[in-house]
Amino acid sequence: MDIVKSTTTDGSWYEVGNAQEIDSPALLVYPDRVKHNIDMATGMVGDAQRLRPHVKTHKSSAITRFQLASGITRYKCATLAEAAMLGRCGAPDVLVAYPLLGPRVDAFLQLSAQFPGSRFSAIVDHRSVADRLSAAAVSRHASVDVYLDLDIGMGRTGIPMGAEAEALYVHCHSLAGLRAAGLHAYDGQVREPDPERLRQQCETNFRPLAALVERLSGQGFPRPEIIIGGSPSFPYYAEMAEVQCSPGTFVLWDHGYAVDCPDQAFLPAAVLFTRVISLPGPETICVDLGHKAVGAENAIERRVHFLNAPGLLALRQSEEHLVLQAPAGHGIGLGDVLYGIPYHICPTVNLYDAFNVVQGGMVADSWEIDARQRFRYAADTD
Known part of the structure; x- marks a missing residue:
């Protein structure tokens, strides 16, 4: 050939x-390259505690253990199967970044009880979701940290930023069994290969989120944690010390991102x-x-x-x-x-x-x- x-x-x-x-x-899979990518990501943020990688890419205990060994303690996942895997690995902090509806509410709380060494948290973007999670948590004598899921242009899940989002955060704070811990935003629509244009898009997306943080802090709430971004926008948010970055694909990389993100030096x-x-x-x-x-x-x-x-x-x-x-x-x-x-x-x-x-x-x-x-x-x- x-x-x-x-x-x-x-x-x-x-x-x-x-x-x-x-x-x-x-x-x-090539372990040396996996480790290279993890080391590169932690180096970009400067502190492994600022990383909250999404495990949807690799879905495996073996790679999770590589990440744990590198000092990463915070994780994000989409499915309860991924959450359970993180619990089995002893991940200290697990955010289920997917709406909890139907039987997932009770199953999520069961996981929290099954793995007491892991802090399981959830996202909410609607008052009814928060109310249901609150009632379920109270019935189990549990407390759940929740992050307000914000729509910053993806148009998929999340509440638009503004007065409605602020009101929902205040509502979550008032509910028994819940603790409003912060804000979650995913910008999967950002696929700009030019670094300067990427920066401009991220700045535009982040500006109203930062304003929401200031309004909530001004009301006396503890300063909300901010979880934001995916792999394409990761270089921008890696420079912002006040946020937790949540890329996922970086650990294995792929040809799509190699084309769309030519300035990122992760290895397939x-x-x-x-x-x-x-x-x-x-x-x-x-x-x-x-x-x-x-x-x-x-x-x-x-x-x-x-x-x-x-x-x-x-x-x-x-x-x-x-x-x-x-x-x-x-x-x-x-x-x-x-x-x-x-x-x-x-x-x-x-x-x-x-x-x-x-x-x-x-x-x-x-x-x-x-x-x-x-x-x-x-x-x-x-």
């Missing part, structure tokens, strides 16, 4: 010497391992990387970037197959291994039961992705 061989600048760091022993598709630490399973035509190949093996929410051309065959173009995909266009005379044969970085690593990780751990150029271990399954309410809340 000489015609489409790798054009990467750092060599074949991703290749494994025991490829013939590895079934495909598989998700490889997870790679897809796939094989050529068919040669349907002289300039087409088929690999075993279907919808079930790589995040498929993006357009077909933005799903995977092949490190050792960057000239391949994705044509179509089904559950178990990905058909690719290759140059004439490509030389790729049946059984050849391709290594790809997904454009979006978070949903890709969720498709696998385990990482294949690469050490010394060989797959030498596996790490369970133990928070990928949905929370089992009946088993964990009896």
Whole structure:
């Protein structure tokens, strides 16, 4: 496959010497690169206590333990399965940054009781959510820290900043069983590659949030904690000593952020391992990387970037197959291994039961992705 061989600048760091022993598709992880990314993030904020990384990207106890060992004590998650994983790891501070509705309220409180060494907190963006959480906490003689979820342009969850947000924070403070701890804001809509424009967007988004903090402090409330940002805006908020930063993708990185955030020097630490399973035509190949093996929410051309065959173009995909266009005379044969970085690593990780751990150029271990399954309410809340 000489015609489409790798054009990467750092060599074949991703290749494994025991490829013939590895079934495909598989998700490889490189611990040295994971540690590099964690060290880089802690260095950017200057104090590990200012990091509150989102675990939705890796969903694994093994990587959580790397983060704990680096001094990170605060975490963010989306699912109760992720929260339970953090509890099992002994994470001191866990924010469930997803609305608690239906059976999740009681299950969340059960987790708090099950893992007393972890402080579990929640977000609220509506009075009825706060009221329900308060009543449930009181019935269990519990107290829950809550963060007001603010919409700073994502248009997904969160209450718009202004008088309504201020009133909801005051309401949460008045409710038995709750403690208004601070403000939470996610700016996933910010994808600006130019550092100066990124700064301008973040400043615009942060200005009304800072004003809300001053109004609440002026009413005599303890100064609210601020949890803000994702991976693209992380460099901006890393410079603000008064906020907690909550990037997630940084720990594994992906090709989408490598393109959108060219000034960030995180390393790809997870790679897809796939094989050529068919040669349907002289300039087409088929690999075993279907919808079930790589995040498929993006357009077909933005799903995977092949490190050792960057000239391949994705044509179509089904559950178990990905058909690719290759140059004439490509030389790729049946059984050849391709290594790809997904454009979006978070949903890709969720498709696998385990990482294949690469050490010394060989797959030498596996790490369970133990928070990928949905929370089992009946088993964990009896």
